[in-house]
Amino acid sequence: MSGLLLQGIINGLIMGVIYGLIGAGLNIVFGVLRVVNFAHGEFVILGAYFAWFLLQALGIQPFLAMPLTFAVFFGVSYLLYFVLIPPLAKADDPEISSLLLMFGVSISMGALMLLVFDADARSLSFEMEPVFLTFGPVVVPTVRLVALAAALMIVAGLAYFLYRTHTGKALRAIIMNRDAVRIVGIKVEQLSAIAFGLGIGLAGVTGILTALVFPSFSPFVGADYTLIGFVVIVLGGLGHPIGAMLGAILFAVTEQVASIYFNPSIATICGFVLMVATIFVRPTGLLGRQALR
Amino acid sequence: MLKVEGLQKRFGGVAALRGVGFHLPRRAILGVIGMNGSGKTTMLNCINGIYQPDSGSIRLDGKEIGGLPVHTIARRGIGRTFQVPRVFSHLSLLDNLDVAQGQMGLSAAERYEASSYWLNKVQLFGLRHNFAEELSGGQQKLLELARIMVAKPKVILLDEPFAGVNPGLAQLLIAIIAELPREHDCSVVLVSHDLTSIYQLSGHVIVLNEGTLLCEGDANTVRNDPAVIEAYLGA
Amino acid sequence: MQSADHAAAVEASRRQDEGGERLRARMAAAFFAAVIAALALVPVLTGNTSFAFYLMLWITMASALNIVVGFTGYLPFGYVVFYGVGAYAAGICYKVLGWPIPLALVASGVAGICLALLLAPTLRLKGVYFGIVSLALATIMRLIIANLPSDITGGSMGLILSSSNNPFASYYAMLLVMAATLLSVLWLAQSALGKALKAIRDDDGAAACIGIDVPRTRLVAWLLAALFPALAGGVEAWHTNIIDPEYAFHVLITAKSIVYAMAGGFGTIIGPVVGAAVLLGIDHVIWQKFPLINLLLLGLVIIALMLFLPRGIVGTVLKRRPQLRRFIA
Numbered sequence: 001m002s003g004l005l006l007q008g009i010i011n012g013l014i015m016g017v018i019y020g021l022i023g024a025g026l027n028i029v030f031g032v033l034r035v036v037n038f039a040h041g042e043f044v045i046l047g048a049y050f051a052w053f054l055l056q057a058l059g060i061q062p063f064l065a066m067p068l069t070f071a072v073f074f075g076v077s078y079l080l081y082f083v084l085i086p087p088l089a090k091a092d093d094p095e096i097s098s099l100l101l102m103f104g105v106s107i108s109m110g111a112l113m114l115l116v117f118d119a120d121a122r123s124l125s126f127e128m129e130p131v132f133l134t135f136g137p138v139v140v141p142t143v144r145l146v147a148l149a150a151a152l153m154i155v156a157g158l159a160y161f162l163y164r165t166h167t168g169k170a171l172r173a174i175i176m177n178r179d180a181v182r183i184v185g186i187k188v189e190q191l192s193a194i195a196f197g198l199g200i201g202l203a204g205v206t207g208i209l210t211a212l213v214f215p216s217f218s219p220f221v222g223a224d225y226t227l228i229g230f231v232v233i234v235l236g237g238l239g240h241p242i243g244a245m246l247g248a249i250l251f252a253v254t255e256q257v258a259s260i261y262f263n264p265s266i267a268t269i270c271g272f273v274l275m276v277a278t279i280f281v282r283p284t285g286l287l288g289r290q291a292l293r
Numbered sequence: 294m295l296k297v298e299g300l301q302k303r304f305g306g307v308a309a310l311r312g313v314g315f316h317l318p319r320r321a322i323l324g325v326i327g328m329n330g331s332g333k334t335t336m337l338n339c340i341n342g343i344y345q346p347d348s349g350s351i352r353l354d355g356k357e358i359g360g361l362p363v364h365t366i367a368r369r370g371i372g373r374t375f376q377v378p379r380v381f382s383h384l385s386l387l388d389n390l391d392v393a394q395g396q397m398g399l400s401a402a403e404r405y406e407a408s409s410y411w412l413n414k415v416q417l418f419g420l421r422h423n424f425a426e427e428l429s430g431g432q433q434k435l436l437e438l439a440r441i442m443v444a445k446p447k448v449i450l451l452d453e454p455f456a457g458v459n460p461g462l463a464q465l466l467i468a469i470i471a472e473l474p475r476e477h478d479c480s481v482v483l484v485s486h487d488l489t490s491i492y493q494l495s496g497h498v499i500v501l502n503e504g505t506l507l508c509e510g511d512a513n514t515v516r517n518d519p520a521v522i523e524a525y526l527g528a
Numbered sequence: 529m530q531s532a533d534h535a536a537a538v539e540a541s542r543r544q545d546e547g548g549e550r551l552r553a554r555m556a557a558a559f560f561a562a563v564i565a566a567l568a569l570v571p572v573l574t575g576n577t578s579f580a581f582y583l584m585l586w587i588t589m590a591s592a593l594n595i596v597v598g599f600t601g602y603l604p605f606g607y608v609v610f611y612g613v614g615a616y617a618a619g620i621c622y623k624v625l626g627w628p629i630p631l632a633l634v635a636s637g638v639a640g641i642c643l644a645l646l647l648a649p650t651l652r653l654k655g656v657y658f659g660i661v662s663l664a665l666a667t668i669m670r671l672i673i674a675n676l677p678s679d680i681t682g683g684s685m686g687l688i689l690s691s692s693n694n695p696f697a698s699y700y701a702m703l704l705v706m707a708a709t710l711l712s713v714l715w716l717a718q719s720a721l722g723k724a725l726k727a728i729r730d731d732d733g734a735a736a737c738i739g740i741d742v743p744r745t746r747l748v749a750w751l752l753a754a755l756f757p758a759l760a761g762g763v764e765a766w767h768t769n770i771i772d773p774e775y776a777f778h779v780l781i782t783a784k785s786i787v788y789a790m791a792g793g794f795g796t797i798i799g800p801v802v803g804a805a806v807l808l809g810i811d812h813v814i815w816q817k818f819p820l821i822n823l824l825l826l827g828l829v830i831i832a833l834m835l836f837l838p839r840g841i842v843g844t845v846l847k848r849r850p851q852l853r854r855f856i857a
Binding site for chain 1: 597601603605649652653655656657659660661663664665667668671672674675779783786787790820821822823824826827828829830831833834835836838839
């Protein structure tokens with residue numbers, strides 16, 4: 001009994017960290033740009049396909065593919081920023097307009113992936129010896145543990161970047177007060193492009209992690225990841241990079257523990273109900289401080 | 294008319310108001326001055342219900358209004374403007390005034406008459422079909438004043454009406470405010486940094502400092518009060 | 529004497545200004561009447577009513593959504609929940625309870641209103657928070673319905689209402705729902721309520737300061753915006769005879785409603801009608817000519833619209849030529 005519970009908590013922690021990375025990417029883009037990236041889940045899936053391609057065609061192992069994926073995704077979306085985002089400033093309600101724009105991107109990407117990779121579910125055929133590690137009553141696939149370690153390293157790297165480097169500090173300054181930053185004379189445009197690249201680069205890397213942790217991926221599941229990403233950042237606090245991680249772990253542990261006792265859809269309901277209830281008690285999420293319009 | 298007593302408001306650990314009170318007689322203009330952060334805007338927000346005061350009483354015509362919802366207080370006859378004007382940007386000027394009379398049970402013709410009167414008064418009648426977002430900042434302040442006046446309020450709270458307004462429009466504003474008490478039976482609480490216009494308009498002035506009443510009296514008394522001089526010039 | 533002159537001048541300018549407003553309303557009403565009349569003739573003139581039926585459905589969805597987005601600024605990303613619940617209410621009342629179709633459709637509307645009342649507390653939230661909570665609640669609703677005993681909801685198979693089949697009557701029922709939606713929007717745009725809603729959308733704090741009861745006013749718009757998609761869901765279930773749990777709560781339904789309304793221009797009353805007609809037309813052509821890349825092109829159309837016409841077709845025209853505001857609402 002308690003063994004099952006422990007298993008659920010462990011699974012929840014592993015997924016929580018990965019959900020947290022999805023949320024962190026979304027949060028950086030939202031916090032810095034006020035852009036609601038509804039295509040985030042599609043970028044996650046694209047990351048998984050990219051790793052699949054690297055493994056199949058070039059034999060590059062998934063963990064080695066991570067830095068490469070990040071670099072490619074960062075570069076492409078850094079350029080994409082200048083095409084997509086600046087025109088939004090003219091809209092009456094840039095936040096909602098960004099949501100719709102990125103929804104268009106999401107539909108297009110889903111359709112493109114469907115055309116290129118077909119509708120079949122794929123999986124990364126990657127195994128480690130031993131396949132499972134056993135800790136008392138808890139059994140964990142080795143790949144998951146390694147993925148967890150990789151995720152934690154990414155989180156640490158992200159935290160270092162945001163809190164210790166000059167660029168990272170400037171990004172956080174934009175999140176806290178966009179107008180003041182403009183006055184101080186930080187180059188908002190270029191930093192915004194970096195934030196967009198960083199958020200989507202993170203999505204790509206997270207995609208590889210999800211492909212290692214979950215059995216399969218297909219062009220259709222992007223929206224699910226987007227929804228989960230939003231749920232965890234709304235739970236943790238919009239625009240708050242660490243809030244996303246906290247919200248994600250809470251959400252995933254709730255969901256995984258509930259899935260021990262109920263069927264999977266009830267478990268999903270539990271996760272969402274947790275989010276809705278939190279919002280009603282704390283309208284800006286667990287760590288959100290300022291009331292966002 | 295409006296009587297405020299012992300008003301207190303804390304935000305977390307910070308006491309923004311520490312027992313402020315004043316009495317605003319009918320057809321008077323009360324000037325409120327004070328440094329940034331002295332509690333002026335917080336006091337207005339408590340009076341019109343945006344904030345719930347922690348303690349103290351706010352009475353309009355002898356009836357307690359403290360703690361009522363914002364729209365109820367507005368319907369009882371308290372209007373207010375904001376430091377940064379808050380007009381309805383995507384409504385025409387006419388509709389900005391029309392919507393402010395929605396609770397009064399007037400016919401369309403009566404509403405139009407009041408709207409056109411006040412738009413003429415603030416010299417914006419020619420722009421009546423424009424969206425409010427197309428006005429300059431100063432014009433938006435005039436529109437805001439017209440918007441509260443069409444509802445025939447008993448008391449209006451003006452928060453820095455001259456801030457960011459060019460001198461020409463400021464003169465127009467001063468002239469309009471000066472005649473509100475007598476011509477429209479309206480009492481005014483006027484919060485401003487601009488001491489000259491306060492001394493010019495207000496018979497009675499209160500000075501706030503760190504959430505308390507530093508001193509009060511007519512313009513001369515306040516101008517020569519040592520505490521005020523110290524607070525303004527010493528700091 | 530001077531005051532008599534003055535009163536006459538005020539009266540004259542009032543006549544003129546009100547005439548302008550009435551002209552705008554008449555233009556919109558004439559446009560709506562033309563749309564309704566044309567759609568009423570379709571089944572008489574041609575055998576193929578499918579495109580026209582879905583045009584009416586999407587005009588209803590987009591216009592009703594415009595009530596909540598255009599007039600209040602809330603973007604409910606779980607908007608589909610009203611449609612889905614309406615469809616299931618009609619299906620369950622007809623199939624399980626054995627009610628006649630008209631009564632089942634009334635039940636759809638009632639279900640939509642009840643759900644909107646249940647979700648009303650979410651109106652306290654703002655912006656993205658509201659959108660995401662709305663999406664989460666729609667997902668919860670879908671999962672709850674999927675987990676109800678399958679002799680009520682049909683489980684993952686959905687409900688089949690074959691014995692009710694009447695494409696002709698259901699076509700005109702949809703026309704009725706669409707006409708009611710358009711009339712409501714038209715009325716709303718003229719009414720004090722509509723102006724109050726727009727004021728709230730621009731600045732809810734300032735709206736409260738001029739005496740508008742913000743929560744109550746928003747609630748009215750919310751209930752209206754929920755009623756019509758619920759009815760549309762019920763009528764569509766009747767028309768197609770099928771309620772599919774995946775489709776009835778699919779996020780694409782919300783998305784299309786938003787995109788069509790946006791394409792025309794939120795906040796303008798003819799915008800969603802124009803947007804739905806144009807985009808559904810494009811969609812239809814794409815679907816026939818390039819079925820494989822249909823979704824891809826739809827996505828690209830949305831991106832292009834957002835980049836080049838962020839205010840929508842009608843909204844952009846009004847921005848470029850403000851003098852047209854006198855004629856187009």
